[in-house]
Amino acid sequence: MEEIAKKANPDAAPVWSAGNLRQAVAGAFTSPQLILLLVVIGLLIVGGVINPRFLGVDNMKIMTRDIAILAIATIGVGFTILTAGIDLSVGSIVGLGGVMVAYFMMNMQLPIWLSILLTLIVGGLIGLAHGLFVTKLNMHGFLITLVTLGLARGFILVLTNAFPITGLPREFAVIGQGYVADLIPVPLVICAVVAVLAFYLLRFTYIGRQIYATGSNLEAARLSGVNVDARIILCYIISVVCASIVGMIQAARLSIGHPAAGEGYELLAIAACILGGVSLMGGAGGIFGILVGAALIGTVQNSMVMLNINPFWHKIVISMVLLAAITLDYSRRRRRGQRFSTS
Numbered sequence: 001m002e003e004i005a006k007k008a009n010p011d012a013a014p015v016w017s018a019g020n021l022r023q024a025v026a027g028a029f030t031s032p033q034l035i036l037l038l039v040v041i042g043l044l045i046v047g048g049v050i051n052p053r054f055l056g057v058d059n060m061k062i063m064t065r066d067i068a069i070l071a072i073a074t075i076g077v078g079f080t081i082l083t084a085g086i087d088l089s090v091g092s093i094v095g096l097g098g099v100m101v102a103y104f105m106m107n108m109q110l111p112i113w114l115s116i117l118l119t120l121i122v123g124g125l126i127g128l129a130h131g132l133f134v135t136k137l138n139m140h141g142f143l144i145t146l147v148t149l150g151l152a153r154g155f156i157l158v159l160t161n162a163f164p165i166t167g168l169p170r171e172f173a174v175i176g177q178g179y180v181a182d183l184i185p186v187p188l189v190i191c192a193v194v195a196v197l198a199f200y201l202l203r204f205t206y207i208g209r210q211i212y213a214t215g216s217n218l219e220a221a222r223l224s225g226v227n228v229d230a231r232i233i234l235c236y237i238i239s240v241v242c243a244s245i246v247g248m249i250q251a252a253r254l255s256i257g258h259p260a261a262g263e264g265y266e267l268l269a270i271a272a273c274i275l276g277g278v279s280l281m282g283g284a285g286g287i288f289g290i291l292v293g294a295a296l297i298g299t300v301q302n303s304m305v306m307l308n309i310n311p312f313w314h315k316i317v318i319s320m321v322l323l324a325a326i327t328l329d330y331s332r333r334r335r336r337g338q339r340f341s342t343s
Contacts, residue, residue: 064188067294074269077243127241278293
């Protein structure tokens with residue numbers, strides 16, 4: 001099973017020696033993730049030259065907060081893609097998470113901590129349902145999460161009558177609007193915690209190795225003794241919980257539970273995953289690449305705003321970025337297949 005995981009994710013847990021150190025360093029400077037990071041840095045420099053305010057402290061606070069929020073959702077959906085699945089309900093779950101936490105606090109008058117906990121539990125149950133449909137009914141994640149995309153959005157409208165829930169407590173707003181030391185956005189801190197936990201799970205636990213093995217070759221992993229159903233269910237739960245966290249942060253940021261929140265967010269999250277090197281076929285990718293992919297998407301979005309590009313073009317640009325990411329993913333898999341066929 002570990003051999004399957006290593007083939008799927010060659011970056012996982014390398015064994016270092018003096019002989020391969022030079023090769024590893026050289027490979028790092030040609031890795032897609034590093035190249036993508038250089039692209040992000042290049043965009044920052046170009047944006048700063050065109051508009052000096054782009055690299056100002058105020059805009060950096062806004063941009064890092066936006067990137068952090070997107071990165072949390074991207075990490076979640078990345079888990080499902082690692083198992084060769086996908087979660088299209090991310091945007092609707094973001095909206096549902098924000099509305100649910102607002103409904104618990106304002107309509108049911110529950111404490112903030114209990115409202116957050118109940119929202120996470122609701123998200124976990126939705127993720128559990130996704131995982132059970134995928135594993136027990138052999139339904140592709142595309143289909144069941146597509147259903148949830150509509151169901152969750154419809155439930156939001158029923159719950160709110162299409163009106164936002166306002167008047168959220170100031171104490172709750174801190175998780176979306178607050179700063180640490182008046183410099184680091186609180187969502188960035190939350191993102192760092194989520195990223196570290198996800199990195200540890202995938203890199204240093206047997207569960208992480210089994211997730212890679214499941215995405216690389218489901219039947220081989222099953223025959224190796226991996227409880228593939230449990231791993232797939234876990235990944236769908238993580239995806240929905242992460243999206244629910246994003247929904248609560250967005251609600252705190254706006255101080256309202258808005259029924260339209262999160263629309264189109266699944267496009268951004270999936271694009272960031274693929275850009276970051278997570279293969280749509282499963283079994284390949286990592287947290288660092290996911291974070292860099294989210295940084296690229298967030299930088300592009302912020303650049304378009306700061307450069308006064310017509311908002312009607314924004315979705316076109318992001319869709320073209322997604323097309324480029326999918327093309328890169330297919331080309332990477334084709335090159336990998338050619339190497340295996342000639343070896």
